[in-house]
Amino acid sequence: MSAKRREPGLPQAMLARFEEMGLDLDVFVPALLRLPSQTFRINTLKADRESVLDALSYLDPEPVEWNDLVFRVKGRQKLGNLVEHFLGLIYVQDSSSTIPVTVLEPEPGERILDMASAPGSKTTQIAAGMQNSGLLIANEVSVKRIAALTGNLDRSGVLNSVVTKQPGQAYGHIATGYFDRILLDAPCSSEGTLSRSMRTLEIWSENSIIRLANIQHALILSAYYALKPGGVLVYSTCTFAPEENEGTVTHLLERFPESIVEPLELKGIDSQPGFSEWRGEDFDPRVKNMARIFPHLHDGEGFCVAKIRKPLT
Amino acid sequence: MRSKDKKTSHLKRPERTQDVLIARMLASFEERFGIDSKHFHAYRLFTRSNDVWCSSLDAGKAEFPHVVRRGLRLARVFDFSVKPTTNAVQLFGHLVKRNRIDLDPDETRLFLKGETQKIEAPRDATDGFVAAFYKGFALGIGLLKGENLKSQVPRSRRVIG
Ligand SMILES: C[S@@+](CC[C@H](N)C(=O)[O-])C[C@H]1O[C@@H](n2cnc3c(N)ncnc32)[C@H](O)[C@@H]1O
Numbered sequence: 001m002s003a004k005r006r007e008p009g010l011p012q013a014m015l016a017r018f019e020e021m022g023l024d025l026d027v028f029v030p031a032l033l034r035l036p037s038q039t040f041r042i043n044t045l046k047a048d049r050e051s052v053l054d055a056l057s058y059l060d061p062e063p064v065e066w067n068d069l070v071f072r073v074k075g076r077q078k079l080g081n082l083v084e085h086f087l088g089l090i091y092v093q094d095s096s097s098t099i100p101v102t103v104l105e106p107e108p109g110e111r112i113l114d115m116a117s118a119p120g121s122k123t124t125q126i127a128a129g130m131q132n133s134g135l136l137i138a139n140e141v142s143v144k145r146i147a148a149l150t151g152n153l154d155r156s157g158v159l160n161s162v163v164t165k166q167p168g169q170a171y172g173h174i175a176t177g178y179f180d181r182i183l184l185d186a187p188c189s190s191e192g193t194l195s196r197s198m199r200t201l202e203i204w205s206e207n208s209i210i211r212l213a214n215i216q217h218a219l220i221l222s223a224y225y226a227l228k229p230g231g232v233l234v235y236s237t238c239t240f241a242p243e244e245n246e247g248t249v250t251h252l253l254e255r256f257p258e259s260i261v262e263p264l265e266l267k268g269i270d271s272q273p274g275f276s277e278w279r280g281e282d283f284d285p286r287v288k289n290m291a292r293i294f295p296h297l298h299d300g301e302g303f304c305v306a307k308i309r310k311p312l313t
Numbered sequence: 314m315r316s317k318d319k320k321t322s323h324l325k326r327p328e329r330t331q332d333v334l335i336a337r338m339l340a341s342f343e344e345r346f347g348i349d350s351k352h353f354h355a356y357r358l359f360t361r362s363n364d365v366w367c368s369s370l371d372a373g374k375a376e377f378p379h380v381v382r383r384g385l386r387l388a389r390v391f392d393f394s395v396k397p398t399t400n401a402v403q404l405f406g407h408l409v410k411r412n413r414i415d416l417d418p419d420e421t422r423l424f425l426k427g428e429t430q431k432i433e434a435p436r437d438a439t440d441g442f443v444a445a446f447y448k449g450f451a452l453g454i455g456l457l458k459g460e461n462l463k464s465q466v467p468r469s470r471r472v473i474g
Binding site: 109134146170 | 383386
């Protein structure tokens, strides 16, 4: 299909970009607009995996391959109305959204920063990985979104969080070399979540991609400064725009050429490597270690993830 | 259980220091629910006005600008009673030894809606705050008065659907 043909709801400029990314619009666009199957994550802060599975056996959940706490359910359910949800035994989370923290591999007792955390899907996942110990800073700049974040921290039974409200850009100065791990799930143009909400289109434009990429540049540098030597930074977005993915990581690699982009092993996910160039501009070759998740290849929302390590010396 | 003397409950008493509030909460958890205070040694307990909060030790002492909150609110300490939060009971409910009430699916549905319901006697609980359970999982706090169980699930957490 040519980008010239009108796809109801999607701007021509967006379709043209998808085509430039080498995507077959006939296959990609319907998948992008179709809701992925529902998934939930077991919250081990409240109960162990087996007893939650026992309680939820009536849903006949199916495990995913990359994370043994994540399950798909058949059909469409009102998971948010279940007693098990009220109890905080499960967190309803898109399958792709569970990948960044799976890759972050949080450990008990560590110091971890979630730099852009609301509404807390990934914060609560990190807290579970830390077994409620150590220190988890859940930072968020938007006061409106903090209520949802604290609600989810409460329901999930998180004890090791400190919620802060400031631009993530500040952390590089106030906590230089402090954190073992940092998640930067960045504010982005959210192209990958169009199946859930077309509201993304209200703010989507080529200009907003550039504006967001500039914010991401500042955030990723701040995160890198705040990382301990040997520490791990996971950078993720729910968008396809190369400027916001490979472009942002290339920006970091230009400033800190010694940083390492680790290859990702995502069992059971048909992910694609990072792009090597966009619109005639080459990215740092190491960004091919990033994982791009496309909804026509993986039953989940669109995502892009990078795992970056700060060398010890 | 609750203070009837609402007029004086707002007055700050000199003994209402952080330590006193925490000690009262721990004593009440022990007395009412059989929760041994040693379970909280691994955490930091602190107060904000009349509420006792709980966090990991590291989260309790980390110094950062623009902190909104730390950890989770455990209980509100009134003059004559201590009311655990729904979130605290859900997290520490497995430690509750007495004043527990098991609810069936229909009773649970009403409890999640925040309603008051008649509970068949006899149950192993006395009047006052009780921990409600469903299939062994702690749902939250109810206020038991005779045969009536009043759900204390806060509005923001109710499940109406
Ligand atoms: C993609 S969302 C995060 C989703 C969240 N990590 C989750 O999994 O639930 C990005 C968040 O970044 C916040 N944000 C935007 N600009 C920011 C900044 N400069 N510093 C920190 N957070 C920011 C937005 O308000 C938004 O809540």
